[in-house]
Amino acid sequence: MGALLAARLAKEVKKILDQKCSTRAFFWTDSQVTLHWIKGPSHRWKPFVANRVREIQSLTDPNSWFHCSGKDNPADLLTRGISVDALQPTPSGGMDPRFYVKLTSRPKD
DSSP states (O other): OHHHHHHHHHHHHHHHHTTTSOOOOOEEESOHHHHHHHHSOGGGSOHHHHHHHHHHHHHSOGGGEEEOOGGGOGGGGGGGTOOTGGGSOOTTSSSOGGGOOOGGGOOOO
């Protein structure tokens, strides 16, 4: 469900941003199962999964989806009991730089 929400949100954000500049979205999931579903043919799965995968594939390019390990997933920080101080931005203004990836160095699946 998280991947589907990300795909739907990206569609809406892209509509707004494309009025001002060209955009391309990249998506990250810590679920290898979800990544496998998205990159494969949707008809392989039972209807519940197939319908959601089909929608994700229609809203996004399956090749724009990548895997990150659960321990490196910034979306999971709050589930680990992180302190408020640890959530503060770095001096450069962003969060921990290891979560930012240059497009030329993104991992290959």
